[in-house]
Amino acid sequence: MSKVENIDPKTGPNGSAEFPTPYLGRTVRMVSEFQNVDMNQSPHPKNQRGELGKPLFNWYHNTVSKDPLTRVSAPNHFADRRHFLSTVVNQAAKGNVNPKKVPVGDPAAMARHIKAVAHYMGADIVRVAKAHPSFLYASGGGRYVQDGTAKDEYSAYTPEQLARQFPYIVVATTAWDYNKLQAHRHLIGDAAYHISQIKGNMILKALEGYIKELGYTALRGVAIPQAAGIASGVGELGRNGLVISKDYGARVHMPDPIMTDLPLEADAPLDIGVDDFCKVCRKCANTCPTNSIPVGDKVVHNGIEKYKINWLTCYKLRPYVHDHWGSCLTCAAVCPYTKPKTWWHNVATSALHYCPFVLRPVLVKFLKWIDDEFWGLVRNARVTWLGYDSGVKPGEHACTVAGCNASHEKAGAKAVAGNVGYYAPLKENTNRFVKREP
Ligand code: SF4
Ligand code: SF4
Numbered sequence: 001m002s003k004v005e006n007i008d009p010k011t012g013p014n015g016s017a018e019f020p021t022p023y024l025g026r027t028v029r030m031v032s033e034f035q036n037v038d039m040n041q042s043p044h045p046k047n048q049r050g051e052l053g054k055p056l057f058n059w060y061h062n063t064v065s066k067d068p069l070t071r072v073s074a075p076n077h078f079a080d081r082r083h084f085l086s087t088v089v090n091q092a093a094k095g096n097v098n099p100k101k102v103p104v105g106d107p108a109a110m111a112r113h114i115k116a117v118a119h120y121m122g123a124d125i126v127r128v129a130k131a132h133p134s135f136l137y138a139s140g141g142g143r144y145v146q147d148g149t150a151k152d153e154y155s156a157y158t159p160e161q162l163a164r165q166f167p168y169i170v171v172a173t174t175a176w177d178y179n180k181l182q183a184h185r186h187l188i189g190d191a192a193y194h195i196s197q198i199k200g201n202m203i204l205k206a207l208e209g210y211i212k213e214l215g216y217t218a219l220r221g222v223a224i225p226q227a228a229g230i231a232s233g234v235g236e237l238g239r240n241g242l243v244i245s246k247d248y249g250a251r252v253h254m255p256d257p258i259m260t261d262l263p264l265e266a267d268a269p270l271d272i273g274v275d276d277f278c279k280v281c282r283k284c285a286n287t288c289p290t291n292s293i294p295v296g297d298k299v300v301h302n303g304i305e306k307y308k309i310n311w312l313t314c315y316k317l318r319p320y321v322h323d324h325w326g327s328c329l330t331c332a333a334v335c336p337y338t339k340p341k342t343w344w345h346n347v348a349t350s351a352l353h354y355c356p357f358v359l360r361p362v363l364v365k366f367l368k369w370i371d372d373e374f375w376g377l378v379r380n381a382r383v384t385w386l387g388y389d390s391g392v393k394p395g396e397h398a399c400t401v402a403g404c405n406a407s408h409e410k411a412g413a414k415a416v417a418g419n420v421g422y423y424a425p426l427k428e429n430t431n432r433f434v435k436r437e438p
Contacts, residue, residue, distance in 0.1 A: 019163060022132045024227075025269030027236040027278075027306065034303030036138035036159050037224060043315050052315065059319035066323065067187050069386075073194035074326050086201045094152065101215030108265040114170060117210060121203045123172040125245055125252060129232035130266035131167050131259060133159035135223050154219060162222060162259065168266060169228040170258040172207060174200040175248040176332075178340045183383035183390035184329035185321075191385075193253075193327050200255035208258055216262035225254035233267045236274035240284035240293055240331035241309035246272050246349045249338030250331070273352030276360040277336065278307065281368055284331035287378055290317050293331060334378050336371040 021030050039045065043052070050057045065077040071084075078084045104110045111128050118126040129135065136159040154162065180192035204220070211218040230237055235245035235252065242250040285293040292314040294307055301308045317328060332338055339345040348367055355363050382391040 026275040029305040039137040055319040104263040107263040111264040124175040125173045127232035127267045129169040129228045131163040135227040166259040168264045173252045176251040182381045184333040190326045219259040233270040239278040239307040
């Protein structure tokens, strides 16, 4: 038997009587020894220290976007950082916990209440994970709060100590607008992505304050968003390395979640057939302009069996496209799960959920065929919004206002012929306007 098959699924190499190996659904398995991730080794901190090369360092520190909407919504490309709301929110002083604790007799009722509050604040999906040490960043590395600091009396706690004292992780997500995402690799797609990110930061900050006002601790920057998102059933992990949700597919942000001692009832991982779908689909891998997504099988990386994307090649694209757009998002946009929240989308994901495992390959092939027929490999929809036009070749904007990169079609910008979007051809084999066999 392989090392993987020898693992006791209950306690496993990362499990103990106190913290059994967590069940993470069908897309991710903990199969061998896991080392907690040092947040200092994640992409943005490495880039801030200049460890990813000069082009990325300069992109991160020394570029001001030509586009005014990008300057207020995307991190680090502003002319004045005070215009970027997340900076203000993340650097705000931490509030104290209200000494008058609200008693919680029914954790399930409190979980429903917290979800209702977060939804009212604007969150699209809210779930609760039971905390496990493996979901947390390594101790001693500091907290992950972009552009902010979070020092408190728990900063030196080990992951086990944190999971013991704060047994729940509240995950609240915001979804990107479906129609604007069709103009990915464009300033329109960037706006959908970045503005929902800001909304997520605001919601999580408000929810953190709400939990403290109830008399309980709320910690940020300690839990890995994807781990908590998968454990709590926000979604399953796709081949594209993204959390894929039932209602919004891959178009969800995974903001920094809240770890708390507020008594709650935890949710379970989701099953919407992502594991079955990714085995045959590969749309994300076929369209990724940097070939960062694997076409092969899952691998074991740091004790976790999953599809492993090459985040470095994905990340390194950014400085070279900065003049035209910021975030690629192709792997999120092309995923068959990324659809509008409609009855037919709900029917498809529910069918996958209830379909017996043995019949799923047949159902997946049928749904993939429908997806190919109606949407193709990449949707070619032309999107116009606020004067921006995804049918205009980047750089051929006609606006004469200094500093504005919007195309403002009435001002005479040249549109690409036909009702299609324009995508800079980043790799020859992408062929995104040609229908291909799966
Ligand atoms: S964001 Fe773009 S470059 Fe990065 S993995 Fe997804 S498709 Fe590839
Ligand atoms: S595009 Fe296909 S292979 Fe990629 S994550 Fe979505 S379902 Fe999986």
